[in-house]
Amino acid sequence: MANNSGRRRRWGSVRKLPSGRFQARYPGPDGALRNAPETFETKADAEAWLVETEADMRRGDWRDPNAGAVNFLLYATAWIDERDLAPLTEELYRRLLRLHIAPTFGESDVKDITAPQVRSWRAALRKRGIKTTAAKSYRLLKSVMETAVDDELIRRNPCRVKGGGKEVAAERPHATIEQVLQLAELMGPRWQLMVFIAAFMALRPEEQAELRRRDVDLEKGVVWIRRAAPELCTGERAVGDPKSEAGKRALRIPPELLPEFERHLRWYAQEGEDGLLFVGERGAPFRRSTFGRKWRKARKKLGLDHLRFYDLRHTGNVLAAGTGASLRDLMAFMGHNSPRAALIYQHSTEEQQTKISDGISAAVVDIRTRRRRPTADETKEAREA
Structure with a gap:
């Protein structure tokens, strides 16, 4: 022409x-x-x-405009399928995709998703009051679309909202030692050790779910965290490694809790070296639904409706920090990977772990002693009698 x-x-x-x-x-x-x-x-x-x-x-910058003519929902589903995700993470991604991303972009081709559409979608989620979910959904969409860029389906990622995936979580609540002791009493003898372990040793619920007799060494006063068993929404126990490599750890048992471990092992744990530490009354692995009902009833009685069982980990973190532990020792205690790569392969010393457990134990003993101490009226009555 x-x-x-x-x-x-x-x-x-x-x-x-x-x-x-x-x-x-x-x-x-x-x-x-x-x-x-x-x-x-x-x-x-x-x-x-x-x-x-x-x-x-x-x-070499040209992209075939027809390359991105791929249905987004099919592409995003394959994206999840192809990754070696932890069970809970995979479940979360599929739920975010199904409930919050696919309703807007599910029928679109990858190439047709634009930056203005992404901004409007994210804003609509935030207006619904689900800001944390909006941030998680945005991060997932951004990751999927970044892979589409790598696959040369699109030239540029349409997820360009500055700070769009940032979560600003509210300060997590934590229980006092007194409240932990009260909650444990209300949960009953079968489950009170779970409360103590969560609050005074900062184990995750899924880590407790896979604790076995062989993981508890009362002579050395140590619990080994080797595996985890998160419960999926289907009720399936997804047994595998802990949340991170740092999750595989050995924790000192606060001396004040040793009698609690001894009693629980004697009365409630499954038989055999490989027996689960926590099981229901019928001997099967405990279920989140059953435990959850007991937990909600106990916290309501104390007026702690806002307190999740997972928040007891925050209690443990606060107590451990109060012992003067270093950042590295706290991360070993909590089973967290360091944000700095140089610390990933550094391990907390046995002496410092003992200091943490002893410090927590001393705080628990102090509160328990105060609870058992007779009041002035009780002392007067005893004298008169």
Whole structure:
């Protein structure tokens, strides 16, 4: 097709459509002719677009506009399938995709998702009051679309909201030692050790669910955390490694809790070296639903409706920090990976772990002693008797 100077273009062509707008066509690297993704108001605009597209091809920056014609929901589902995710993480991703991402983008092609659409979608989620969920959903969408960029399905990630995936969580509540002791009493003798372990040793619920007799060494006063068994929404126990590599750890048992361990092992744990530490009344692994009902009833009685069982870990963290432990020792205690790579392979000393457990134990003993101490009236009555 001739250009404005009467010469035929050496690459690509421009033609006028019946609507009066102009269409640009060009040969791709495979020789097949392709239309520009949009039409142009003037012939000059169409030709300028062809010049830019040819330059992109020479630089290796060209992307096939049809490459992204892949259904987003199918692509995102495959993205999750292809990753070696922890069971709870996989469950979370599938739930976020199903409930919060797919309703907006599920029927779209990957290439058709735009930055303005992403901004509007995120804003709508936040207006519903689910800001934390909005941040998690945004991070998932951004990761999926970043892979689409790597797969050369799209040129640029449409998730470009600055800080869009940042969560600003409220300060987690934590129970006092007195409240922990009261909660343990209300939970009853079968479950009170779970409360103590969560609050005074900071174990995650899924780590407690897979503790076995062989993991408890009363002679050395140590509990080994080797495995975890998170319970999925289906009720399945997904037995595997702890949440992180740092989750595999040995923790000192606060001396004040040793009698609690001894009694629990004698009365409630499954028989055999490989027996589970915590089981229901019928001998089966405890279920989150059954335990949850007991927990909600106990916390309600104390007016602690806001306190999740997981929040007891925060109690343990606060108590451990109060012993003067270093950041590295706290991370070993909590089973967290360091934010700094240099600390990943450094381990807490046995002496410092003993200091943490002894410090927590001393605080528990102090509160228990105060609870058992007779009041002035009780002392007077005893004297008069």
